[in-house]
Amino acid sequence: MRRPLTSPVSPDVRKPAISAESALRRRLAKFMALSFQDRILFFKLWILLFCVALLLRVLDFQRTRRLLDRLSPSGTRQAKATEEEMAYALDLGRLTKIAGRYVPANGTCLRQSLLVCWLLRRRGLPADLRIGVSKGEVFAAHAWVELDGLPVNDEADVGERLTPLMRLDP
Amino acid sequence: MNLRQKIGTNPEVVFQEIEGESVLLHLNDARYFGLDDVGTRIWQLIEERGDLEAVFEQMGRAYDVESHRLEADLEKLVGELASKGLVVVQSSEPDQ
Numbered sequence: 001m002r003r004p005l006t007s008p009v010s011p012d013v014r015k016p017a018i019s020a021e022s023a024l025r026r027r028l029a030k031f032m033a034l035s036f037q038d039r040i041l042f043f044k045l046w047i048l049l050f051c052v053a054l055l056l057r058v059l060d061f062q063r064t065r066r067l068l069d070r071l072s073p074s075g076t077r078q079a080k081a082t083e084e085e086m087a088y089a090l091d092l093g094r095l096t097k098i099a100g101r102y103v104p105a106n107g108t109c110l111r112q113s114l115l116v117c118w119l120l121r122r123r124g125l126p127a128d129l130r131i132g133v134s135k136g137e138v139f140a141a142h143a144w145v146e147l148d149g150l151p152v153n154d155e156a157d158v159g160e161r162l163t164p165l166m167r168l169d170p
Numbered sequence: 171m172n173l174r175q176k177i178g179t180n181p182e183v184v185f186q187e188i189e190g191e192s193v194l195l196h197l198n199d200a201r202y203f204g205l206d207d208v209g210t211r212i213w214q215l216i217e218e219r220g221d222l223e224a225v226f227e228q229m230g231r232a233y234d235v236e237s238h239r240l241e242a243d244l245e246k247l248v249g250e251l252a253s254k255g256l257v258v259v260q261s262s263e264p265d266q
Binding site: 056060061062133135138163166 | 195
């Protein structure tokens with residue numbers, strides 16, 4: 001089935017001059033609504049996302065993953081996260097998603113999930129990196145992180161919506 | 171490519187069948203590819219047999235297709251899989 005061509009924007013249509021400014025104001029307002037601690041964490045995550053993107057560009061996925069594993073403390077990870085740790089993990093997932101919006105073309109789900117997984121494992125938490133795929137007109141793969149079976153940077157039912165491809169255990 | 175070549179799937183590739191088609195995830199660079207039902211069957215035969223001639227024979231039995239067409243299609247698919255690092259094709263043994 002042929003897709004309809006999108007019509008080009010008529011040169012007579014002028015976009016409202018205020019839209020970019022109001023978008024920036026909205027983003028700034030959302031940022032200012034974050035707590036001080038969340039803002040600090042946001043900046044840290046934003047910088048780390050750039051670092052992960054750079055690592056993936058220079059090394060490949062496997063080598064990046066192995067490097068991040070070496071940078072995590074070795075030893076037995078605790079069996080289960082406490083309530084406080086789970087709350088931290090969910091906050092980390094949420095803020096990483098937000099930071100990812102400000103990392104153009106580099107804030108993909110895989111990069112975000114690699115980062116979140118690494119940060120949680122550094123704390124000794126048994127986070128898993130999961131990769132799944134959905135089948136529509138074309139296949140679409142997606143990565144997310146789970147802690148004690150609960151997605152920390154995605155919807156709770158992400159594992160049900162996608163066919164699992166692989167799981168990288170701690 | 172010739173049918174005497176040995177072929178194997180790359181161990182760094184994860185294969186997952188979904189509703190008759192399949193996804194191949196290359197772990198090295200996290201790229202993924204899709205195969206239709208025929209490509210999926212060829213992949214499975216490559217994993218099982220490791221031998222292009224055996225893959226060719228099995229496909230010839232399963233599908234109503236002229237052998238020169240089958241050979242050309244197989245060569246094209248294997249070439250694409252090899253160029254993306256999804257399979258490894260070994261040189262054929264020299265004729266004696």
